[in-house]
Amino acid sequence: MGDDGTTAGEVGTAPAPAAPEEPDVLRDIESRTAAATDWSGHRPDGLPDGVVRARSVDDVVRTLRWATATRTPVVTRGAGTGLAGGATAGAGEVVLDVRGLDRLVEVRPDDQVAVVQPGVLVADLDAAAAVHGLMYAPDPASAATASVGGSIATNAGGLRCAKYGATREAVLGLQVVLADGRVLRTGRQTTKGVAGYDLTALLVGSEGTLGVVVEATVRLRPRRRKQATTSAFFDTVADAARAATAITRAGVEPAVLELVDAATLEAVDAALGLDLRARGAAMLLAQTDGAGAESEGRAVLAAVSPWARGVETTTDPARAAELMTARREALPSLERLGRAVIEDVAVPRSRLAEAVAGIEEISASTGVRIAVFAHAGDGTLHPVVVVPPEQDVLSGAPWDAACRIFSLAQRLGGTLTGEHGVGLLKRAWLRQELGDVSMDLHAAVKAAFDPLGILNPGKAIVDG
Ligand SMILES: Cc1cc2nc3c(=O)[nH]c(=O)nc-3n(C[C@H](O)[C@H](O)[C@H](O)COP(=O)(O)OP(=O)(O)OC[C@H]3O[C@@H](n4cnc5c(N)ncnc54)[C@H](O)[C@@H]3O)c2cc1C
Structure with a gap:
């Protein structure tokens, strides 16, 4: 008798493996439209075929078993605030929305x-x-x-x-x-x-x-209870970048060290009714925290003063919150001026001033308006390309300017993405940053986890 219960000469009919149960896939236009794009504004061809709104781990397991059996590409989606097109989904794909797993x-x-x-x-x-x-x-x-x-x-x-x-x-x-x-x-x-x-x-x-x-x-x-927040204003962005370097040299480790350029200050002023631009062409915001917050705050003050036109240090939480709000509102304020695409290149901290100068040059030569704010403490820059509302930001001169910024960061020993990811939009620059050997290893790792290539295909680790 054979393993399947047949005797020699009999033809056995092995029980067919049970087909995985289909998850609840929403196929209405509204659900598919809402899940097609993310904050990047990139719109893939067509709408995704459907959306699964998972509420439990079991829902996710069931969806992926079914996707494997049916070879269906799956785009996982959180809140859709991504800026690199990573959660965008088009025809032939199903979106797996996991916001319902919210415990x-x-x-x-x-x-x-x-x-x-x-x-x-x-x-x-x-x-x-x-x-x-x-x-x-x-x-x-x-x-x-x-x-x-x-x-x-x-x-x-x-x-x-x-x-x-x-x-x-x-x-x-x-x-x-x-x-x-x-x-x-x-x-x-x-x-x-x-x-x-x-x-x-x-x-x-x-x-x-x-x-x-x-x-x-x-x-x-x-949670650090004590904080000292310093805002300093400068005549040029280059001076602000030099002041940031002086803070590092002084051995201070601020929890927050942000640089904001003139174009961004103007946008924030317009949005929040402030007068920051009148105080300088660039602002540096440093926050020290913990038991040594105040002494470190004094060290920040001493380090930036030689470069600054005006400096203020406060330990008042309300005043600190006001200053932080001005920085946090940078992107929404710029978005009020038109269509905006925000990049997230990063460079070694010592090359921040060169990066800002290079971006100014790109802005001048392409005629595209570019505002910059930066996490000066870790070298991440956010150049924001702003165009009139009717213009496409992901093609023509605006996108050309963005592409030149990616190459600039790589030339300065940095990366095309310090925070937002490669997604769909930055794939073309990945190989020149990682190299062929690394790209091969990425493909091998992907194959080990996802041999059928159904998870977010064509994104993040492939040439585009
Ligand atoms: C106003 C504004 C400010 C921002 N500021 C910052 C900032 O300061 N720093 C920063 O880093 N980013 C920032 N972002 C970008 C964005 O908010 C972040 O990338 C965020 O982490 C994305 O989270 P999300 O839930 O929206 O993910 P989504 O946009 O839904 O997805 C992003 C990527 O993650 C994948 N994904 C989502 N959930 C899962 C999961 N559970 N398992 C596996 N993969 C998953 C998606 O497939 C996609 O590739 C900002 C965006 C906006 C609009």
């Missing part, structure tokens, strides 16, 4: 750890930590609208990254559903641990190409 599972103050589902908003996670005197350090300017899952998938950065690092530094472990529906647990509950490859670090920033994050264990840090 804050637990906060363990004694371990300084939280366990959270991907649909929780970044600001809500930080607020939950604050109840225990803790903070979730990664603070993208979109914290109030971006999901934890999306910020992990893009390794989001923020204002506090200068001191506390980007999202990768805050993620200790993940639960991820793989393309075939298997559930992978990575990382650890402990602060230290070296068993195996660091799959957690690999998955952070993988832009939905390797698996779907369904739970994360994240590190919390003590």
Whole structure:
């Protein structure tokens, strides 16, 4: 008798494997239209075939088993605030929206750890930590609208990254559903641990190409009660960049170190009714925190004063909040002036002034208006290309200017993306940054996680 119960000569009919159950796929135009694009404004050809709104890990598992069986490409979607086109989806693709997995599972103050589902908003996670005197350090300017899952998938950065690092530094472990529906647990509950490859670090920033994050264990840090905030104004951006370097040389490690150029100051003034531009052509905003906040604040003051036209240091939380709001409102203020595309190139901190000068040159030679603000503490620049509302920002002169900025950053020893990811829009510059060997390894890693290539195909790690 054979293994299948037949005797020699009989033809066995092996039971066909049960076809995976189809998930609830929404196919109405409204759902598909809403899930087609992200904040980048890029619109792929056609609309996605459908949208699955997952509410549980089981929903995600079921969707991916079905997608594997039917070879259906899946685009995972968080809050859709991404700026690189990573969550955009077109014809032939199904969107897996995971915002419904929105449970804050637990906060363990004694371990300084939280366990959270991907649909929780970044600001809500930080607020939950604050109840225990803790903070979730990664603070993208979109914290109030971006999901934890999306910020992990893009390794989001923020204002506090200068001191506390980007999202990768805050993620200790993940639960991820793989393309075939298997559930992978990575990382650890402990602060230290070296068993195996660091799959957690690999998955952070993988832009939905390797698996779907369904739970994360994240590190919390003590919330710093004391803060000193310094705002300094300069005649030129170059002077502001020199002052930022002077802060680094002084050995101070500000939690926040932001640089804002004249065009951005004008936009913020117009939006918030302020008069920042009258005080200088560039602003540097530095915030020191913790027990040494005030003495470090004094060191910042001393370091920037030789370059500055005016300096103010405050420990008043209300005044500090006003100054921080001016910086946080930079992008929304510029968006009021027309269509805007924000880039996120990064350069070694010592080359910040050269980068800003290069961007000014690109603006002059292309005739495209470009405002710049930057996380001076870690060398990330946000050049914002602004065009009239009727003009397309992702083609012609505006896009040419953006492309020249990518190459400039790479020439200066930097990267085309410090925060937002490659997504769809920046693939053309990836190979020249990573090189052929690295691109081959990326393809091999992708094949190990997702052999059928159904997860966010054509994004993040392929030539475009
Ligand atoms: C006003 C504004 C300010 C911003 N400021 C910053 C900033 O300061 N710093 C910064 O880094 N970014 C910033 N961003 C960009 C954006 O908010 C971040 O990239 C954010 O982390 C994306 O989160 P999301 O939930 O919107 O993800 P989405 O846009 O939905 O998705 C982004 C990528 O992650 C993947 N993804 C989403 N969820 C998951 C999941 N659970 N598992 C696997 N893959 C997933 C998607 O497929 C896609 O590739 C800003 C955006 C805006 C509009």
